Amino acid sequence: MSVTRQIRSDHQLARLLQIGMVLEEVVEARAAKHVQELDDEALDDEVRALLEHAAEESADHRRRLEALVAELDAESVPFDQIEALVEAQYGQTKPEDFDGVLYDQLYNEETAYKFYDDVIDAIEASEARFSIDRGRLVETLASIREEEADGVKEVTDLMEAR
Amino acid sequence: MNTADQYLKAIYLIQEQENGPAATGRLADALDVSPASANEMIGKLEGRGLADHEKYKGVSLTDEGIVRAREALRNYCIIERFLVEVLEVEEFRVEARQLESVIDDNVADRLDTIIDRESECPDCFDPEADVCTLLEAEYPLADSEAAD
Numbered sequence: 001m002s003v004t005r006q007i008r009s010d011h012q013l014a015r016l017l018q019i020g021m022v023l024e025e026v027v028e029a030r031a032a033k034h035v036q037e038l039d040d041e042a043l044d045d046e047v048r049a050l051l052e053h054a055a056e057e058s059a060d061h062r063r064r065l066e067a068l069v070a071e072l073d074a075e076s077v078p079f080d081q082i083e084a085l086v087e088a089q090y091g092q093t094k095p096e097d098f099d100g101v102l103y104d105q106l107y108n109e110e111t112a113y114k115f116y117d118d119v120i121d122a123i124e125a126s127e128a129r130f131s132i133d134r135g136r137l138v139e140t141l142a143s144i145r146e147e148e149a150d151g152v153k154e155v156t157d158l159m160e161a162r
Numbered sequence: 163m164n165t166a167d168q169y170l171k172a173i174y175l176i177q178e179q180e181n182g183p184a185a186t187g188r189l190a191d192a193l194d195v196s197p198a199s200a201n202e203m204i205g206k207l208e209g210r211g212l213a214d215h216e217k218y219k220g221v222s223l224t225d226e227g228i229v230r231a232r233e234a235l236r237n238y239c240i241i242e243r244f245l246v247e248v249l250e251v252e253e254f255r256v257e258a259r260q261l262e263s264v265i266d267d268n269v270a271d272r273l274d275t276i277i278d279r280e281s282e283c284p285d286c287f288d289p290e291a292d293v294c295t296l297l298e299a300e301y302p303l304a305d306s307e308a309a310d
Binding site: 008012015016018019022023026030077081082085086088089093107108110111114115118119122 | 248257260263266269272273276277
């Protein structure tokens with residue numbers, strides 16, 4: 001056990017990026033599942049658009065992380081694997097109602113934002129030499145983090161407007 | 163899991179093993195930090211009402227500290243199980259220790275939505291083996307790993 005927050009190797013970095021991919025895949029799969037499960041009355045156009053946008057954005061983030069993982073010579077986590085796991089556990093974890101869907105989405109965005117923030121901190125605190133350009137790595141993660149921050153605002157605005 | 167949570171988890175596990183307070187030296191060893199660092203954090207945990215420190219005896223968690231420690235332990239179980247079930251990592255014990263400082267409650271909750279975890283968690287955790295006993299039964303430690 002160690003209380004350091006440093007990343008010491010390409011392997012550890014790749015593992016964190018894989019976790020980022022999984023978080024994005026969970027968002028993508030859950031958003032699609034929410035749309036599928038809620039009936040049209042409960043899901044108005046605004047919320048449907050929010051969930052569809054979230055799924056698209058997560059897919060884009062996933063692809064950007066996948067490119068970084070490939071540069072580190074590590075395996076990606078296939079979306080269909082995570083989609084199947086979300087499907088299998090969805091019954092036990094699904095939001096109970098429409099408000100629950102928005103909270104779930106807010107939680108997703110906040111979780112992702114904090115995760116990228118922690119990973120960036122850990123990279124910046126690390127003295128390890130990675131086989132990927134550190135500046136480009138942090139820039140990519142910071143850009144994804146900012147889009148997650150925008151996502152938090154979008155959901156919060158929608159919740160406040162209702 | 164932040165540093166305070168890692169301390170709470172370690173104190174909780176030592177208390178479970180010792181059936182009494184956790185000695186500062188043992189806590190420092192478990193976390194691979196200096197006794198001075200351990201003492202500083204114990205002071206902070208006391209200040210937040212999460213632990214009580216008694217000179218020459220060691221540190222004990224308050225009821226609130228125990229609740230927080232069990233949540234941290236549950237997160238650790240989630241990380242281990244996620245590594246095994248989703249990423250198929252053989253050396254999940256080692257990697258869970260490396261990852262725990264970067265995985266907070268919310269990330270653990272999200273990962274928990276795709277794993278198959280038993281309801282007795284975190285009581286399933288074996289402090290000596292530093293692993294969930296249910297996971298240990300499914301994926302026993304290889305001789306080569308045990309020798310490391």
